[in-house]
Amino acid sequence: MTGAKNAPVGMPLRQLILKIHSRCNLSCDYCYVYESIDQSWRGRPTTMAPATIEQIARRIDDHAHRHDLRDLQVVLHGGEPLLAGHDGVAAALSAIRGAFPATRFSMQTNGILLDERFLALLHEYGVRVGVSVDGGQAATDRHRRYANGRGSYDRIAAGIELLMRPEHAEIYGGLLCTIDIDNDPDEVLEGLLGFRPPRVDLLLPHGNWTNPPPHHDRPLAYARWLIRVFDRWYDQRPEPTRIRMFESIIARLFGLPSQTEAFGGEQLGIVTVETDGAYEQSDALKTTAEGGPATGLSVTGHSFDDVLEHLAVAAPYRLSQQCRSCPVVSVCGGGLRAHRYAEETGFDNPSVYCQDLLALITHIGDRVRADLNNAAVLAQ
Template identity: 45%
Template sequence: MSTTGHPFRQFIVKVHGRCNLACTYCYLYEGPDRTWRTRPAAAPPVVLDRTADRIAEHAHVHALTAISLVLHGGEPLLAGVSALGRFTDAVRTRVPADCAVQATVQTNATLLTEERLKGLARHGIRVGVSLDGGRPEHNARRIDHAGRPSWPAAFRGVRLLTDRFPESYAGLLTVVDPTLDPVETYDSLLELHPPAIDLLLPHGNWSAPPPHKSGVRYGDWLCAVFDRWWSAGRRETRIRLFEECLALLLGLPAATESLGLAPFDALVVETDGSIEQVDSLKSAYEGAARTGLDVFRHAFDEALRHPGVAARQAGAAALADGCRSCPLLSVCGGGHYAHRYRAGHGFRNPSVYCADLERFIRHAAGRLAADAVPAVASGEGGTP
């Protein structure tokens, strides 16, 4: 078994490198990195076949018992369900017999049809949907290349998913917009019956700040949704950011890119077979995610030795001095790596969302502490 770094357990495969939408806030196609322009629109079969081999090789070398396979883009459904199914089947066939493969396609939902959902279900591929709320006005930034709203098609796709294929529904991915009412946005998402919601802060950094970044607007937004979620009396849905924050506050292990000090365990394979770090780094500068490796010449263990990956697996040692001395270190973990960038200074900085994260973490800790005393007194326990 290799002793280099912590093995990758999440494999994000760009099956298609283009998108049928032109979201105005997209860091991938509207940001500083333009490497997508020189790559194939769709991953050729030879790239997917070699990628399946490399995933299986990594799983065998590290005796992995579970991996996450994320079929990504662009819009991955542009590659066709049959291509997604063949690739997923190839990975499952080649990994060790005791290695479970959780496969998910991350889509904008506009191309979802009953036939496509049947095909995805047949290959055991769950469906994650990117939407910024459950109303047309929440998704005003999610437009197609002609400037038309994507909401009508996306809503039809999500409804088909929830009504006909609920077992395939992985959840929603939502980019936080602090100009929208937080509780109203959250309630509208609940109407789409998601089993889980991922709340993402818009990618930005010290040199290219996120939109509407003043004070702790993002932190206040998260606190308002947290209170609504926490006070429901039952778990209406999972919100990974909140659950991971609570786990870390309780001293439990948790793994998320936005919080904590757990070693980074994801890598990306681009449509040309290039092995890269996660796409969020592309919001910093051109080539920030590049490793110089590819699936034809390099095993994934070689990516573990890349300085960027090593830094993201080094925990507190890779953080700024102020972060290492912060009392919230074990929970915050310095925040999302991409959000720490400052031109000329690299990534060894606090997150551009430092104040927002402090606001949210301290608020969640206060709610947890306030509710723990009566729960213990009454003999109850647990969190939503």
């Protein structure tokens, strides 16, 4: 691919999140898209139009040539992306792969609509599939329900069991679990490991200083929950499951890159495109204020360089004074940006989970360093 010498200065696009469908077939009470302060989804098209997808493909082609990209990760997201239907998902994958053959695809879904036709399509384009589930049936059905209040676990589990078949191993990306500290951590981990996921993402409930997460009045409750999960996972090392939060903390303790924007400092080069073609920042910012993730730019009139340059100026990565003097700042990086928000001070604050992150990182560091010291002694 040519054109690198003319590439503009700055970070190229690294990950593109495409909201190909803006509605969902579940009504989870903790959903940061539909249940948070930003309600912009109400005015957006249900499905991303073919013309919008084609415009995105052209933007990708232009950006790839200007920056001489070797690859690009594109995440199909929603809402629930599978609601776009077999033909809609196929059209999006085909247009983007045609524009930039080195695209790496992934998808985040609730798994309810997974079927053999979808799986064949996802294999064709090498789409790694992540499924959202919160552990076993009781934990999952606590929040992940249909609009009529009925639990969704049975249908989600059926979709995951399809992915677990040996012939689908190469597209089974893992599971995403939103933490509820009212759920027993051992039971949650057991429920997740029962699906033999290659990776688990543990997601802290989105909240901030103005709109705190659940149980914010219980000091270190999230740290204690996560430490229980870490200790069991670390002691057992269950195959084949990796837990990205814990591995990212360990990596940062030794100066290595984090695998997630929630630790190690904000990761640049990530852009979201909504169903109407609007460029947005992280979905988590929907919990901060109305229009929290908005940029005012769209694929119709602006390139990916335009939006990345806009974000560098309008949403610079800065840490509060408290964070800069913290002994673990190089590990947590201040935590997720959305979790630092307060109406009066913007993002100039530590994470609303600050004390939990400090306790968790300290515990993991103590355990890992103790093992390394023991190994060194045995090696003498």
